[in-house]
Amino acid sequence: MRPAQQKTSLEDLLHAFRRNIMETFRKEGFKDELTLTQSEVLRFIKPSGKKTMKNIADYLKVAPPSATEVVSDMEEKKLVKRESDKNDRRIVFVALTKKGDKLFSVSTKRKNDVFLRMISKLNNNDRKNFERIIRIIVTE
Known part of the structure; x- marks a missing residue:
């Protein structure tokens, strides 16, 4: 197979994988309670509890507006609330609300359960390789 054919084939597989995930989520009754971007913002804020608007824009790789x-x-x-810095009112923090934290936790657990069921078709060695490969790809 030539490199161009491999790329197309890999691209087709990745699109099919994504479609399979989305179809599985739909069958599982997932509502579109969070967009992918909103989920990413909650995931980014959660470890520290709050981030500045600038931090969020930088993380999303988008303009501040x-x-x-x-x-x-x-x-x-x-899902979130804004808080002004007590020392510098120009700095705005974004923090999770209880509702945002709960929705993110529940959504993350449900999605994780679905992913685990999806990859249960793989043997243990293939699952480890799958995770290892994904880690390599996302850390570049």
């Missing part, structure tokens, strides 16, 4: 739009939508859903 785009990050503000995402956070505003999340604030309307009461």
Whole structure:
């Protein structure tokens, strides 16, 4: 197989994998309670409890106004709240609300359970290799 054919084949496999995941989530009754971007923001904020708007924009690799739009939508859903820095009012922190924390935790657990069922078709060695390969790809 020529490199171009391999790339197309790999691309087709990746799209099929993504479609399979999305279809499985749909069958499992997942609602679109969080967009992928909103989920990423919650995942980014969770370890420290709060992040600045600039941190969020940098993490998402978007302009600050785009990050503000995402956070505003999340604030309307009461998933996050904004807090001004006590020493410098120009700095705005974004923190998880109890609702945002709970939704993220429940959603993450449900998705993890689905992924584990999906990869249960693999033997233990293949599962470890799958995880190892994904770690290599996402850390580059």
